[in-house]
Amino acid sequence: MKFMVIVKATPESEAGQMPSAELLTQMGRYNEELAKAGVMLAGEGLYASAQGARVRFDGDKRSVIDGPFAETKELIAGYWLFQTASLQEAVEWVKRCPNPDGGQSEIEIRQVYEFGACGGELTPELLEQQQRIAEQITARQ
Template sequence: MQFIIQRMADPATEAGELPTDELLTAMAEYNRALADAGVFVDGMGLKPSSAGARVHFADGVPVVTDGPFAETRELVAGFTVIETDSREEALAWARRWPALDGDGQVKLELRQVFELEDFQSGPGVDAHAALGERLRRQPTEISPRLAFSGDCREAFEYYADALGGHIEAMVTHGETPAADNVPRDWQDRIIHARLRVGRWILQGGDMTAECYQRPRGFSVQIDMDDPARAEDAFGRLADGGEITMPIAETFWARRFGMLVDRFGIPWIINCNKPETEGGDPA
């Protein structure tokens, strides 16, 4: 069963005072203990109510009221979600909350989370169960993995510059436990590269001649919200490559173009028209 340990607000949290490094360390140790016991699910702190709002419904009509709100002691400043076998176990963890918090005067509230099994079977419960199952099928991440014939390092360094990203990983064959099984002239080739561009991930690696196949049947599409940015990205990626469709305005996009870069990777650069102009609302 899951429980939420609500850390109630106080004048300090409502004033936006940040926790000291000492308190952050104590909270990290507390969360680590939860994780080591296998009961930690999630947890985070909330900004003061001055940064929030309330939405009241009057006869079905939403009315928004901006913070801050006066009743400080009734507000929530943060929460930790845990999963335990009993209410008593959850309370035991709540009692272990760091005493440094709130100068020892912190107020916590323990609330149990409803499970679908708590409700009577019916279409509503079935709908929630179906949604839960759908979310469980979703992977943590979906990202293209590109194959190269030996120039993965050069390609990813180029992509990082062209797209304003940063390389998170660049592992050579020689750095892996399988290094002895790789030819000497292949030791410095890349077995795994990972590039982050904002929230998006691009991965890749080098493949030996007998395994490598030139990419086909797909394109890596990137979307820009500004025509000038789309043209800049197109120009950078097309440098030394082959333009298969010059970037231009189309009936659905302010800019759209297709190319194969110097490393043999096909790209689509798209800049949708606003929905009001008849573009794709997605």
């Protein structure tokens, strides 16, 4: 099972403040543990929302909203992509993570829909298309 592990933003991360050398060292050790265990598929930090944008959809209309965005607690500062046998295993790995903020912080874990999980909605043509896309991605890595 794949899980997106979402590190929530803080006022400091939204201000562009980089983590301390100590936290980066701790996170590096944690990432090495994840990689050695075969759990970590990907993971990176994100720039503050001031350097991002949102595209809002309203029917056929599209509008672009430039950052920064309000409600820091709803923003994402970084992520991991885990491969584990269960949600509980992902939770156990996240509980071992260094505290990203030092004070109160939160990391969210969400299961990723995997290939073929859409059931009857996925026609043979759509399955074939998804397979081609996966092959193209793999070829570029």
